[in-house]
Amino acid sequence: MDWLSIGELSTRSGVATSALRFYETKGLIASERTDGNQRRYPRATLRRVSLIRAGQEVGLTLAELSEALAKLPHDATPTKADWHRLSKSWRKRLDRQIAELEALRDELTDCIGCGCLSLKSCAIFNPGDAASELGSGPRYLMGNSSSEVVR
Amino acid sequence: MDWLSIGELSTRSGVATSALRFYETKGLIASERTDGNQRRYPRATLRRVSLIRAGQEVGLTLAELSEALAKLPHDATPTKADWHRLSKSWRKRLDRQIAELEALRDELTDCIGCGCLSLKSCAIFNPGDAASELGSGPRYLMGNSSSEVVR
DNA sequence: CCTTGACTTGAAGTTAACTTCAAGTTGTAG
DNA sequence: CTACAACTTGAAGTTAACTTCAAGTCAAGG
DSSP states (O other): OOOEEEHHHHHHOOOHHHHHHHHHTTTTOOOEETTTTTTTETTTHHHHHHHHHHHHHHHOOOHHHHHHHTTSSSSOOOOOOHHHHHHHHHHHHHHHHHHHHHHHHHHHHHHHHHHHHOOOSSSSTTTTTGGGTTTTOOSSSSOOOOOHHHH | OOOOOOOHHHHHTTOOOHHHHHHHHHSSOOOEOTTTTEEEEETOOOOOOOEEEHHHHOOHHHHHHHHTTTOSSSSSSOOOOHHHHHHHHHHHHHHHHHHHHHHHHHHHHHHHHOOOTTTTTTTTTTTTGGGGGGGOOOSSSOOOOOHHHHH
């Protein structure tokens, strides 16, 4: 097995060294140390980091990813089953996200047609209504429940 | 014209009073004051707040929304043209977002099929590659350029 | 008039996901 | 062997979008 320094891992993964160290404090990745106390990552970490970035794009937080990746080995390629489970649940998440955005788009499209000068008839302007119930929430990325995505 | 207290605006819009005050400090909404220094919002603010929430769901930041809403009157219904311009640019944004998520989903789907145990052949695992170039970025909601959305 | 819930302010706290910094130590090309 | 880039740490700073708090003041029903 050959090892990567944090700099190498950074350039290969496209993730800043500061972020990699941060991930390590969170337990998302792990390293051995040289005699001089520098980090050396097993090659499999490269894949792990890619997984993290992919997961983030799907909308998962680092905390959720931490849970999801806890089941994968730090220093080896995940099994086919591991990967299958992960990618399937992420796909579900993506499908849901896409559906929500599409619903919002359709509402908007109706609004473009109608001019939407009446508060009552417009779905966008009535957030309490059934249609928009799913996709409204607090801050930037509204945290949908994480547990079903992780297991 | 009749006026809403901050509490009324809050219950009607579903947005916390603290958030409404926060929006006001940012110039997103505006109020008059009573003799006793309490806020009174023109009825049109209700629509404005709905616009803000809808805009957030489309992925706009408050700063971007501030710019976009600067062109609308604070105390009256926006014109058909105003609304037309806004909803069209938001729709574009939504279309782009959906397209990006769909691209990611398609990659994932391929990966489920292939088992994806080889780093080289997998698009998800190669973020530098052409396909994923569009939809990768820094933190949670990667800030796509705002200017074209706002004008 | 009195009570009580709604309202006021500015400052500080919150969360995620990092980045930046200072003050050193290590690894390696030449 | 030396220079210099890469590495180390913990703490503090950053950003967005709010929320919470304290210490009051205001408004409206009875």
